Amino acid sequence: MDSLTQIVLGAAVGEAVLGRKVGNKAMLYGAIAGTIPDLDVLASFFTDNVTALYVHRGFTHSIVFSLLFSPILAWIVTRYESYKNFKNWTWLFFLAFVTHPILDAHTTWGTQLFWPFDLRLAFKNIFVVDPLYTVPFLVFLILAMRQKRTTAKRRFYNNMGLILSTSYLALTLLLKWAAYTKFESALATQNIDYIDIDTRPSPLNTILWSANVQTEDAYLLGNYSFFDSQPITFESYPKNHDLLGSLVEDKSVKQMIAISEGWYTITKENNTIYFNDLRFGLLSLKPKSTNFVFKYKLEVDPTGKVSFIEAPKDSNDGKKLLSELWQRLKGN
Incomplete structure (x- = not known):
């Protein structure tokens, strides 16, 4: 806290x-x-x-x-x-x-x-x-x-x-349990086969909840408010773990995977690889956003050592997110 x-x-x-x-x-x-x-x-x-x-x-x-x-x-x-x-x-x-x-x-x-x-x-x-x-x-x-x-x-x-x-x-x-059952029900209704599901409250409240759902090749991210009237929808994010290649054997990479408890995706932007920790969600509720709260650029020095550099954040991201959360909290 x-x-x-x-x-x-x-x-x-x-x-x-x-x-x-x-x-x-x-x-x-x-x-x-x-x-x-x-x-x-x-x-x-x-x-x-x-x-x-x-x-x-x-x-x-x-x-x-x-x-x-x-x-x-x-x-x-x-x-x-x-x-x-x-x-x-x-x-x-x-x-x-x-x-x-x-x-x-x-x-x-x-x-x-x-x-x-x-x-x-x-x-x-x-x-x-x-x-x-x-x-x-x-x-x-x-x-x-x-x-x-x-x-x-x-x-x-x-x-x-x-x-x-x-x-x-x-x-x-109790609220977490209630939200969890809603996500489970939505996945069953949409006939989505999944391996694991992880839920957490959104910032500053326990009315709006988020879920990470692990499938075979992707993670599904969804939100649910206790004021919702429409079904839960999920956005799919490919795991892309294969993009790590031989880097997956690096000690630092293994530590980051352990820290994220396996909830991570790999993205490649302009020939740069990024490690995204999914446990803390996104800095935006807009569909297909890749602006993760914890996003790290992987840098490899001449000796092969891997460093994780946290991607810079826009100072306005927090304000925008709070505004989006307030609107989403009131229901879909």
Whole structure:
């Protein structure tokens, strides 16, 4: 999830653990701990794109990280804070750390909660930024912050924020199931044979859902809004995996295929090969668009090493997409 959401979650968890003992300091330390796992993005400054993507939401988003670093931070804090209970500080940091990747596991990118095992949890039931999850949560956190640390109102507001956000998260799982059944029904009605289907919410909402459908030689991409009155339609995108040729044996290429979980197409434009990660869809809802959110140009140096260069995006793409999403969300 986005940084603000993780700050709010961490602060609420910190308050739940130590709010009555240390007041707003519990929120402060919880908020700090809630952002620490995302420091793995700094890897992009020290390594190539593929490696940075591979380690993102890896070790720092694992239970192992939470277990190792929560007592370390607790020890540091007890060196200078007047409240010296090492066990309670450890619980605060552990819960703030571990709830971060648990929430991230509900997004499309997912997380390696059980690192070092090569298992990425990605339930794909909430977009990385969702105001309906974050805003009510933030409002209740602010209300709690304004109360004295020992009052029942403070605990009530904080608990309400945690309950409402968690309930909404549970609701998105039900919405995902409902959208999934609609896509399944549409495929059956249109007599489309498929190998696999993957669904996710569109940006900033859980009303409009997208599906990637794998067939033998192509991927079908479709959208469904709960306000739709017309049947679901699908756009076909050839896999073109053969365009990789011998590059498919390159280590970086293999890593990118693993990162995309096999949901990718290869396109060739002006003798340049592009790797398109389908999991995050397109920057346009227009038919036959090839403007994928994550599109990488493959460059091969004289030694045969392959580099992935993210294709530049037009600054207006985001605005156009939001406008298209709003229109599509209201139904077809």
